[in-house]
Structure formats: C-alpha cells, structure tokens
Amino acid sequence: MQAEKTQTRVYQLPLELEMLYDGLDDLGIGPRYISHIRKGEWHVELGGPRHEYQSFVLAEIAEKAEDVQDGKVELIGPDLQEIEPDSSLPFGIEVKVYGSELNVDHSEFVERGTLMGLLFLEGWMLVGARTNVWVRVNKKVIPRSSFVKLAQSMRASVLSMCPIAEAVEVRIIIGAPEVGGQELVNKYLEHANEYWESVDARHKGLSDEDVDTFYGCTICKMIAPNHACIITPSSLPYCGIMSFYSAKAIYDIDPSGYVFEVPVGDVLDSKIGSYSGVDDVIWEKSGHRHKHFYLHTTIKYPTTNCGCFEAASFYIPEVDGVGLSQRRYFGPTPIGISFSKIAGMMSGGAQNHGFKGISVLTIRSPKFLQGDGAWDRIVWMPKTLKLEVADVVPEEVYDKIATEEDCLDTAELKKFLIDKKHPVIQKYWKDGEPQPLEVPFPGEDWPE
Ligand code: SF4
Ligand SMILES: [Zn+2]
Structure with a gap:
C-alpha cells in the first residue's frame, strides 16, 4: 500500500x-x-x-x-x-x-x-x-x-x-x-x-489618478445579491483573485460578463474615495440600494461584502478608532465578538457602516483606509496580523496599536491608547475624550 x-x-x-x-x-x-x-x-x-x-x-x-x-x-x-x-x-x-x-x-x-x-x-x-x-x-x-x-x-x-x-x-x-x-x-x-x-x-506603479475607467465585479451576486466589488489600481477586491489588470483582461474577453466598466466620472473626494461614476454604477448594480460607495473608508458608506474577505476593519465607537481582524485569529476583539461573528454579521451584500471586508493585500495598499485617517485611526489588531504587515505600519504608530495581548475590551483599550499617546487622541478626540460617531443602521443614510 x-x-x-x-x-x-x-x-x-x-x-x-x-x-x-x-x-x-x-x-x-x-x-x-x-x-x-x-x-x-x-x-x-x-x-x-x-x-x-x-x-x-x-x-x-x-x-x-x-x-x-x-x-x-x-x-x-x-x-x-x-x-x-x-x-x-x-x-x-x-x-x-x-x-x-x-x-x-x-x-x-x-x-x-x-x-x-x-x-x-x-x-x-x-x-x-x-x-x-x-x-x-x-x-x-x-x-x-x-x-x-x-x-x-x-x-x-x-x-x-x-x-x-x-x-x-x-x-x-x-x-x-x-x-x-x-x-x-x-x-x-x-x-x-x-x-x-x-x-x-x-x-505595481499604476495609481487611481492614472486611469479614467475602474472596473466592477458581481460574480459573488450568487451568494450576496446587491453586492459588487469596485476594482481600481489601488483598491483590489479582498477575494485576492483579481487585480486591476486582470479585471481589464476579463472585461476585454467578455464585455457582457460579470466584470464591467466603471467610468470614474467626477472625483468628488479622492481621500475618502468618492467618485460620481462609482456611485452611479453601484446604484444600478445594487438594485437601487446603495447610493454611495466610498472606497477608502470603513465608517461612512463603505463597500459591501459578499463572504470572500480574509480580514475586516471595524469601527470602535468607544475610542473613535478602527480595529482590524482576520480569519486566522480566533480570539475575541475589543468589540466583544470574534472574527467569525463579525464576518457573519457583515456578509451578504448589505452596506454595513462601520464594517469593511479587506485582505492582507489591501492593508498594504498606500490608500488603505485613508478616508478614516489610515494608521492614525487604527487602534487594535491581532498580534499575528500586526507582525505580518509590520513593514507597512508607520514606525511611530506601531507600538501604539494594541493587540489581544494588551487589551480585549474598550475600557482597557482606551487606557492603552492614552498611555501610549496614540495619534487618534490628538487628531480625533476632543479634550482627551473620544467623540463616538453615531453610525446609521445597515443600509441607512448618514445625516447630511
Ligand atoms: S469578491 Fe472577488 S469574485 Fe466576488 S464580486 Fe468581488 S471581485 Fe468579484
Ligand atoms: Zn465573494
């Protein structure tokens, strides 16, 4: 044998x-x-x-x-x-x-x-x-x-x-x-x-500003109706099987398939990743459910999620910061639940303000969560993930981002951030106190 x-x-x-x-x-x-x-x-x-x-x-x-x-x-x-x-x-x-x-x-x-x-x-x-x-x-x-x-x-x-x-x-x-x-x-x-x-x-080397067409993909509609991914040179979908070039190649081979062109249109806010062309397309592709799709934020009108993401970013109101977690981390996060619970909550194609599916590759993108304040807003991540992306975390914030070894609830996290003088305090808190945003329910609009 x-x-x-x-x-x-x-x-x-x-x-x-x-x-x-x-x-x-x-x-x-x-x-x-x-x-x-x-x-x-x-x-x-x-x-x-x-x-x-x-x-x-x-x-x-x-x-x-x-x-x-x-x-x-x-x-x-x-x-x-x-x-x-x-x-x-x-x-x-x-x-x-x-x-x-x-x-x-x-x-x-x-x-x-x-x-x-x-x-x-x-x-x-x-x-x-x-x-x-x-x-x-x-x-x-x-x-x-x-x-x-x-x-x-x-x-x-x-x-x-x-x-x-x-x-x-x-x-x-x-x-x-x-x-x-x-x-x-x-x-x-x-x-x-x-x-x-x-x-x-x-x-590498191509940036969003260099192109006038992005691409979209709806292959995961089968598991998440109303979901679409937007693919730009700097925002790759979290499934890890597509780049801007391959989306273009797929579209060229089969223009009536799952991958479609997304004209950039007017650049409304390049920092948060707001484009009129993206909003127009997403309105149609989501069956008139999502008005806005901001590409570089977790908090406000984030992109939607099917189920293919290997990691997630999530807003933590108690410290007005953003946490990251990934599938390989099984423990709890400061919001009291594990990655698999977070993943279950945010999958399915609804727009969940405060939650965004990501991948380790997207964390490496230079525009990663720049609409939220990027590394100045990221306050917690599992140790393994932190080590994995250590080379892209700015040196001056690295030790100020907590892991499961530092804290597992928001009160401890707040104390940690104060002790370490995390930049979130200076840039987003007022008088040394976090200013929690009132995040709308999934699918609802932010107040004007
Ligand atoms: S996760 Fe990947 S396959 Fe699914 S819709 Fe997005 S780009 Fe397409
Ligand atoms: Zn998917």
Whole structure:
C-alpha cells in the first residue's frame, strides 16, 4: 500500500471539446453546488486556517506552447480514497495554461477559472485563493470523486470561461506524511511564489489618478445579491483573485460578463474615495440600494461584502478608532465578538457602516483606509496580523496599536491608547475624550 501511495501517477484527459465533462456526469457541477462542509461531514481537509500548513493553488500562464501538455494530469501523493477519513493535509495545485493570445495579465482570470472548477464541484468546499486556501471534501462524494475528476473540472472550467486558453495541464500535490508532507508541498510552493512575485511586480506603479475607467465585479451576486466589488489600481477586491489588470483582461474577453466598466466620472473626494461614476454604477448594480460607495473608508458608506474577505476593519465607537481582524485569529476583539461573528454579521451584500471586508493585500495598499485617517485611526489588531504587515505600519504608530495581548475590551483599550499617546487622541478626540460617531443602521443614510 505504502509504495502505491508514494508514486506519481500521470493521467491523460480526453482532448475533444465535446468530451470536456466526460466521466463527470455522476457529480453535480455549477454554482448551486457551492457549499460549506462542516466538521464531521468531511473526509479530508486540505490547507485551511486550523493548521500551520502552507498550501497553494497556482494558475500559471505559460509562454510557450511546448511548456503545456494539454489534458495531462499529474497526481503526486495519495488519491481521495487512499486518504484516511478525517485527515487534514497540506496541498498544492498547479494549473499551467497556454494560449497564443494569453499573457500574464490574464493570470488572475485564469486563476478564477481554476478555482471555480473546484468551487462548483459537488461535495467540494473552497475558501480563499493562492496561499490562503482551504478545501474540504464531503464524505458523501468520496466514492464518486477523485483528484483527477477535480483536475478535469478545473481544466473544463478554465477552457469554457476563457475562450483564448488553448491548453491546460494540471499537477496536484497532496502532502501526506508518507510522501514528504509539508516539505513536498514547499518544493512546489517556491515556484508559485516566484510566479506571483513577477505578476505582482508588473502591476505595481499604476495609481487611481492614472486611469479614467475602474472596473466592477458581481460574480459573488450568487451568494450576496446587491453586492459588487469596485476594482481600481489601488483598491483590489479582498477575494485576492483579481487585480486591476486582470479585471481589464476579463472585461476585454467578455464585455457582457460579470466584470464591467466603471467610468470614474467626477472625483468628488479622492481621500475618502468618492467618485460620481462609482456611485452611479453601484446604484444600478445594487438594485437601487446603495447610493454611495466610498472606497477608502470603513465608517461612512463603505463597500459591501459578499463572504470572500480574509480580514475586516471595524469601527470602535468607544475610542473613535478602527480595529482590524482576520480569519486566522480566533480570539475575541475589543468589540466583544470574534472574527467569525463579525464576518457573519457583515456578509451578504448589505452596506454595513462601520464594517469593511479587506485582505492582507489591501492593508498594504498606500490608500488603505485613508478616508478614516489610515494608521492614525487604527487602534487594535491581532498580534499575528500586526507582525505580518509590520513593514507597512508607520514606525511611530506601531507600538501604539494594541493587540489581544494588551487589551480585549474598550475600557482597557482606551487606557492603552492614552498611555501610549496614540495619534487618534490628538487628531480625533476632543479634550482627551473620544467623540463616538453615531453610525446609521445597515443600509441607512448618514445625516447630511
Ligand atoms: S469578491 Fe468581488 S471581485 Fe472577488 S469574485 Fe466576488 S464580486 Fe468579484
Ligand atoms: Zn465573494
């Protein structure tokens, strides 16, 4: 059994377009199969927040046709049925795509096609993207499922979503202990990190002021009606699978699809991120629910949330400051609830003044929450997150931002901020006392 498990197996999928889904007929495919799989229901969990695993899903655009063998599937490590029930393992998926008209600007688009091949597959759960991925496979589909079927679904999804993709090759690495565990996955992760670095570097340097068109995305309407994301060079959606360039690429490939153009219109307030063009589009796309969408604020008319965010910012009236938290932090926050409660409250597409879905990448944006006062207003964040983004926190405020080790309620937080002389006191408090804003209920307007 051991020897059988450690081998690398190579499969060949049929190449004829009409056979794209051949052999997948016993599994449901489509948005209605998006599911959350609870403890006790899953056979195997791959990646995810509960372990120290480094897992990844990479979609890479190959430069040369000969670099991709269409339909080839390589499985390194055990297949589903060979894994002990209730196992948690690190994993990696590499999807290499070639198309004569494809270039690296299409990377995130192809990545999305790849992820949808998993997300839409019956009995498979997916949260996140890139190195922040979490997959569960339901016990119920184990007799009908395999990693080759997953690869086939991913290839089919990429080819049908992106008509200029011509060839797709998939490698799935399952880091079971007997094949080398995390170390095996790390070997491939290194290449993935290099690829993302080169793509991200290419996309740096452009700013909101340089363009007259932003983009919007409504792919998550299925889980959050009235929700849309606005994508600008400096505000990337928190799902982590799209950049300004890839939104543009998606729109160019399919102008009547989920991604649409958003004319910038008049710049009403560039600091808070208020644009007439954004307001007009969001009014239409939200079914006349949201009048304003301010891109760089948590507090006033923030962008809405589906459920794909890995972190959140939230207003703390008692200190008139803003806190940050993330999915990987399980403890309470100073507002008395955990991240998962905050996430549950703010998901679904309503406009929740005082709450905004974000990602670690958006924290790194130079315009991050500049409408709220940026780092001069941020007063609390989990220690792990603080360490993760330490390089972008201004040195003079770093020690003035509290973590769970300093305080877990607003009274202690207030004391901490006073002790440390946090800039929020000087810039937003009056006479040494916070001036809490009265935040309207979700969907309601701010007083003029
Ligand atoms: S989170 Fe936003 S940008 Fe990402 S897929 Fe959903 S709607 Fe599109
Ligand atoms: Zn979403």
